[in-house]
């Protein structure tokens with residue numbers, strides 16, 4: 001039993017393979033957090049609670065004259081604003097009478113095997129053997145605000161998910177001004193490092209690590225989507241935690257809109273962590289008996305370093321978050337025409353790319369931006385989802401049939417959430433945009449954002465996309481989003497509901513995606529937002545892969561893919577080989593290196609293959625064969641970061657090991673070439689120590705132990721950014 005409840009002491013204990021999470025209903029029926037960390041059996045952690053008189057920390061009415069009982073000091077399971085806890089709150093309400101007070105007390109709980117979905121939101125799922133759920137019902141006796149805290153325990157993966165459902169069971173309207181998903185109070189620690197992933201367009205998820213300190217540190221997005229600038233995934237870990245050692249707690253928010261993740265060290269060195277929807281621009285009206293569902297947070301605990309934490313996230317996201325046929329079937333190697341042609345293409349050009357690509361073993365052509373409406377640059381056309389026959393001569397079916405005749409699948413690009421002013425759609429429905437009627441809206445890439453909270457907008461998009469899918473044999477959709485939200489105002493909602501629009505936008509997006517992915521189970525969806533600007537666990541519920549970045553430079557990708565790998569599996573990261581000089585950085589790198597780096601993702605090409613020399617085409621053929629041969633190891637195996645691109649080593653290396661440990665693929669890129677250099681060793685991981693591994697294509701054989709303890713000796717590399725791959729096979 002992963003979840004236990006002690007009737008006498010009223011202690012809840014959640015056990016995973018290596019962790020324990022505990023809370024207690026106390027003498028006043030408050031739900032206190034007791035412990036989250038390394039597994040502790042047969043012990044209730046109530047002794048960690050401190051009752052001391054702390055000046056200026058007030059005492060609730062029930063405590064009467066007991067100055068040692070304060071909500072400002074005691075660890076809370078779901079912190080509230082207004083009742084004397086001055087630390088970061090999880091819930092903030094405005095009651096019917098205008099007051100802020102909210103006092104949550106335990107009412108009841110239920111425990112069941114399995115896990116239920118979250119209304120309108122993406123969430124992890126699992127069988128009754130994989131996951132067990134606890135729901136704790138809290139209530140404010142006076143206002144009848146109810147909160148159901150939900151915990152699901154994936155025991156084998158050291159993962160616990162949290163979410164909350166807030167219901168207004170009172171007598172009038174109330175507003176939610178903040179409704180976070182997860183709150184953890186570490187009573188015994190203030191010595192964590194906070195690891196976060198910042199970035200910008202074309203340089204997403206750069207890792208940053210700082211010790212926490214008194215006061216608050218937040219990472220957040222108020223851009224209407226999860227953003228390039230900060231990712232909704234963070235880690236708290238020991239100051240000396242590394243890939244293989246140390247305690248780490250990961251927090252991944254299963255949501256694609258505004259978010260905030262705050263860590264706070266309080267006056268007596270306790271640490272609080274709160275994650276959920278950002279409260280800026282958020283004010284949600286709850287009428288009587290209405291509920292608000294706060295999205296899920298996936299927490300993963302590891303006491304053996306960051307590597308194990310990441311591998312558990314990868315397994316959970318692949319098996320218990322991604323859905324549909326493509327979670328387990330091999331996805332096609334694609335070629336995308338964006339960097340080959342940008343807007344300037346015709347069917348003839350696309351077919352000639354498809355033809356050359358098919359001869360090299362590439363399996364799908366993706367037609368990117370520019371095939372619809374009047375779209376020869378980014379000034380016009382978005383919203384007009386009908387084929388531009390000046391470019392696609394003879395129509396979509398003719399093009400797709402021709403591409404298919406070379407044995408190639410066909411994929412297509414959409415940016416459904418956007419509209420250009422210069423479009424038929426905007427001329428017909430200006431009120432479908434997010435903007436106030438009295439002011440001109442902000443443009444970004446010359447486009448406005450459609451109001452996804454509106455059913456008519458979603459219906460139009462559903463009909464337009466479905467009509468395109470019906471025209472031809474389309475097997476893939478790239479779903480792009482190329483600006484952030486501003487002037488967030490829905491012409492359909494009254495003044496007192498405008499604080500709901502950010503969230504309703506995300507719910508609308510999910511609603512449309514849900515409809516399209518369920519009705520088109522054979523279509524592979526790839527998420528995208530100017531590259532990896534919406535790379536989050538929420539999107540992965542609908543699109544099992546996401547374009548990782550608009551930056552295809554393999555050297556920058558070493559950093560971007562490294563940062564992304566802390567939470568997200570390799571099978572979710574779109575990665576393509578592009579031309580040199582690289583279009584984003586101007587850097588020149590060997591074709592082999594571009595292939596090695598792109599193979600650590602859902603592999604593809606993004607260049608004009610018609611312009612490649614015969615010699616280059618031979619290299620592509622080998623890359624394609626290598627990827628296909630190692631597909632299962634890369635996509636379903638375990639991932640190890642051997643070095644950090646931020647580290648002192650002269651190279652960046654990472655490794656895939658098949659689940660049965662019989663195969664491994666080691667990847668190496670030289671980042672700092674030196675004259676007359678010292679010997680290079682890569683210490684491998686995850687192998688069977690006592691087994692012998694053969695290096696494929698050579699006579700070299702080594703024990704797993706030797707490769708892991710002494711390392712694999714890399715032959716000296718010469719030149720900038722050379723790369724190599726070592727394929728290992730276990731000898732029987």
Ligand code: DGJ
Pocket residue numbers: 338368369413480482528529530531547549550
């Ligand atoms: C941004 C994407 O990330 C690119 O790959 C490309 O699809 C462009 N948008 C097209 O406008």
